[in-house]
Amino acid sequence: MPKQATVLALITLSLLNGFIASAGVAVAKLTPERRLAPRPPAVAERLTVRTGAVLPAADEAARVPDPAVLARRLTPLLADAGTTIGAVVTDAATRRPLFASDGDRPATPASTTKLVTSVATLAVLGPAHRITTRTVRGGDGGVVLVGGGDPTLTARSPRTGAGPAYASLDDLARQTAAALKAAGVREARVDYDASAYAGPRTASGWKPNYLPDGEVAPVSALTVDRGLVAPGDPGRDDRVADPPAAATAAFARLLTREGVTARPGRSTTAPRGAAQLGAVRSPSAAELVEHLMTHSDNDVAEAMARQVAIKLGRPGSFAAAGQAVAQVLAGLGVPTGILVNDGSGLSTGNRITPAALAQVVSLAAAPGHPRLRAAITGMPVAGFSGTLDAPRYTLPGSQAGAGVVRAKTGTLAGVSTLAGVAHDADGRTLAFAFMMGDGRGPVDPGRLDLLAAAVAACGCR
DSSP, X not given: OOHHHHHHHHHHHHHHHHHHHHHTOEEEESOTTSOOOSSHHHHHHTEEEEOOSSOOOOOTTSOOOOHHHHHHHHHHHHHTTSSOEEEEEEETTTOOEEEEESTXXXXXXXXXXXXXXXXXXXXXXXXXXXXXXXXXXXXXXXEEEEOOOOTTOBSSOOOOSSSOOOOBHHHHHHHHHHHHHHTTOXXXXXXEEOTTSOSOSXXXXXXXXXXXXXXXXXXXXXXXXXXXXXXXXXXXXXBOSOHHHHHHHHHHHHHHHTTOEEEEEEEOOOOXXXXXXXXXXXXXXXXXXXXXXXXXXXXXXXXXXXXXXHHTTOOSSHHHHHHHHHHHHHHHTOOSSEEOSOXXXXXXXXXXXXXXXXXXXXXXXSTTOGGGTHHHHTSOBTBTSGGGBTTTTOSTTTGGGTTTXXXXXXXXXXXXXXXXXXXXXXXXXXXXXXXXXXXXXOOOHHHHHHHHHHHHHOOOO
């Protein structure tokens, strides 16, 4: 690496480590296939905070900000915004509200819905949970490909190095072919079972262009390579119309390559107690949550919401997932202020109050909830990674938040939201939620960056 690049990379890592040390967690590469570039944000983009075995105690020496002083910092920024912004700041350790303006007014959360989905997922499933995709013998002696809802199942070559290892359809084909050949079977029809999910494949409040534009695939319990028509082609984001059928066709081709002549069949339900032929498992729930938070992955978010519903014994549908997520958050102490139609935040019908969103962040950041920490460690770092990469947090008014704010963004037409944590000038961890716009006029996300930076810079005593 050139000397200049090395210096910049060290500076960037130093900034990140300053933030991470206060959170008490370690740093590791998430996507090693990209080369480090000399631009500092590009270095941080390949880094994520990994979960540790023990969540450290809060810094008791750091004083809680004076609410009156904090209000004097934030109120002028809200007044100059030109539109209503719902804003709430809480002390993360105690969940005590420190500032609120329109905090109980329901707003469209956009992708900050993913915070709610992630916390519910980790609370119910646990960080180590994995989703299984399997094959079993069909009632007619064929094969049934059974989807469990893994959104990262891939037919492409497995990734190597650090980072989550996605479940491989090729691996599943090898296992299945070996089991069939051992039983003397050299030809088979492959049916598929996607019955783990129920109801429509698109949510109420989704715009008609979401699927054609590749924002998300039709939600199914069986999808390979995110339902992309041309996986690996960076210029194409369009999705297949029928993900289970496409996945089954891909699996039949792989099975044929392994020496068992296979043809894709039809939708079915796997026979109860059918003999298993093979199985592959997704990355852990913690890894999936970190990924969906960093990259704002709609497909993974929708899958996680359905997994919450299934775990609670509800149908794997949009409606049941929304109800299940709200139920879990109520059990954690956020009983009101959350109404969602999907897990990703694409729905324009979702409504969450800033107060509820800030409380969800506080739950995930609090030392008493270590199983929820991936919802925080997956958040982009201000000015450096994910949806908070530069040029955000590079202007004079927001630079104070660079490296010390972690937050999830949300953007829809006429809506901008930001929710996360900041370590203030005294080292206290504060949670915040800022929600701007009604979907009818222009919004400036930079205004929310100013608010988050003001929280980070505050030595409000």
